Amino acid sequence: xxxxxxxxxxxxxxxxxxLLEELGLPYEVRRYRRDKATMLAPLELRRVxxxxxxxxxxxxxxxxxxxxxxxxxxxELADGRLGMPGHREDALRYRHFLHYAEGSLxxxxxxxxxxxxxxxxxxxxxxxxxxxxxxxxxxxxGELAARPWFAGPEFTAADVMMSFPLEAAVSRANATxxxxxxxxxxxxxxxxxxxxxALAAGGPYAYA
Amino acid sequence: xxxxxxxxxxxxxxxxxxLLEELGLPYEVRRYRRDKATMLAPLELRRVxxxxxxxxxxxxxxxxxxxxxxxxxxxELADGRLGMPGHREDALRYRHFLHYAEGSLxxxxxxxxxxxxxxxxxxxxxxxxxxxxxxxxxxxxGELAARPWFAGPEFTAADVMMSFPLEAAVSRANATxxxxxxxxxxxxxxxxxxxxxALAAGGPYAYA
Numbered sequence: 001x002x003x004x005x006x007x008x009x010x011x012x013x014x015x016x017x018x019l020l021e022e023l024g025l026p027y028e029v030r031r032y033r034r035d036k037a038t039m040l041a042p043l044e045l046r047r048v049x050x051x052x053x054x055x056x057x058x059x060x061x062x063x064x065x066x067x068x069x070x071x072x073x074x075x076e077l078a079d080g081r082l083g084m085p086g087h088r089e090d091a092l093r094y095r096h097f098l099h100y101a102e103g104s105l106x107x108x109x110x111x112x113x114x115x116x117x118x119x120x121x122x123x124x125x126x127x128x129x130x131x132x133x134x135x136x137x138x139x140x141x142g143e144l145a146a147r148p149w150f151a152g153p154e155f156t157a158a159d160v161m162m163s164f165p166l167e168a169a170v171s172r173a174n175a176t177x178x179x180x181x182x183x184x185x186x187x188x189x190x191x192x193x194x195x196x197x198a199l200a201a202g203g204p205y206a207y208a
Numbered sequence: 209x210x211x212x213x214x215x216x217x218x219x220x221x222x223x224x225x226x227l228l229e230e231l232g233l234p235y236e237v238r239r240y241r242r243d244k245a246t247m248l249a250p251l252e253l254r255r256v257x258x259x260x261x262x263x264x265x266x267x268x269x270x271x272x273x274x275x276x277x278x279x280x281x282x283x284e285l286a287d288g289r290l291g292m293p294g295h296r297e298d299a300l301r302y303r304h305f306l307h308y309a310e311g312s313l314x315x316x317x318x319x320x321x322x323x324x325x326x327x328x329x330x331x332x333x334x335x336x337x338x339x340x341x342x343x344x345x346x347x348x349x350g351e352l353a354a355r356p357w358f359a360g361p362e363f364t365a366a367d368v369m370m371s372f373p374l375e376a377a378v379s380r381a382n383a384t385x386x387x388x389x390x391x392x393x394x395x396x397x398x399x400x401x402x403x404x405x406a407l408a409a410g411g412p413y414a415y416a
Contacts, residue, residue, distance in 0.1 A: 062300060066312060069300075069308070073303075092272065096274050096277045099274045100273075103276055104259070104274060114319050114333070115326070118333045119329050120328055121328050121329065122329065125322070125326045125330070129322070
């Protein structure tokens with residue numbers, strides 16, 4: 001049964017398309033454009049889910065929102081492929097990064113973006129805030145220095161999950177400056193055929 | 209084997225103590241105080257985990273960080289108790305809220321807190337930002353109007369996960385004003401014996 005992806009341009013939903021391509025699952029894209037004034041998702045997305053956000057997928061009568069939950073849903077649908085590794089330490093890392101991407105890494109990047117739009121003292125606040133972002137990026141750099149992919153030796157859905165915050169961090173917080181392992185990881189990700197196919201399917205994406 | 213919880217006062221780690229009490233697992237608390245000037249976690253937490261944040265748990269040689277991942281670790285340790293329900297729709301809701309709590313609900317509350325500390329136009333920006341918080345709180349109110357607990361008829365770890373963002377939303381964003389189901393849910397939560405026991409174990413907590 002085809003999966004419908006409600007996809008917002010230049011957003012975290014790009015990951016869902018990428019994972020679908022990696023898993024080879026059949027899908028259809030419904031594209032949405034950001035409101036030009038607010039840069040937020042258009043109101044019509046509220047007809048799909050009360051939060052009016054992207055990504056949301058529809059499959060077999062289920063409406064699934066929240067990227068982490070969507071990723072787990074799709075991995076389950078693909079009989080666990082790219083999901084939790086068998087090795088215990090890799091499994092714990094997999095679970096960690098599945099939550100960490102949106103639960104800890106993304107929030108300070110989002111706050112930084114909001115601060116950049118506050119007139120006058122917003123830019124000052126944004127600068128004062130950068131060290132909080134750097135703690136995260138230095139931690140991520142250390143993890144990627146220790147192993148090729150986030151969970152361990154193999155590429156998993158945890159890498160897919162981590163892509164958007166890291167791409168956002170490159171564009172908003174100089175993530176790759178002095179962090180060669182983050183830079184190399186992003187290059188590796190962008191070279192994957194499934195990543196490229198998802199870009200073609202999703203339309204405009206400012207972070208690749 | 210006893211679980212060591214690195215617990216920061218007035219923080220999201222309160223949930224970990226609560227879940228441990230609900231599951232009846234043996235644990236030991238290491239308490240940390242916030243830096244009085246910055247309100248951030250003290251530097252000594254970096255000796256436990258490079259991010260220097262709370263919660264972090266130690267168990268059987270594993271160091272586990274990120275609340276969602278800790279919750280899944282503890283549920284697994286308790287043979288799935290309070291974990292994913294058997295009913296499919298409840299299971300999807302369980303997974304959704306496990307990610308939604310920190311992935312979507314907490315970030316705008318955190319941003320609101322940061323904005324409140326920017327001099328001059330920060331307060332104006334904070335007000336302009338409130339509708340983004342309200343969309344979430346109205347959605348949560350609707351979910352709690354439809355069923356007694358977040359995943360369905362039974363209390364689960366998803367409720368534990370949702371407690372901190374909702375308690376923070378009460379204190380920072382008038383979450384219960386005109387939202388009787390959120391108010392009732394919080395009252396129900398605070399009345400649970402395990403919740404009270406966790407409060408006693410954790411020390412100062414401004415949100416209960």
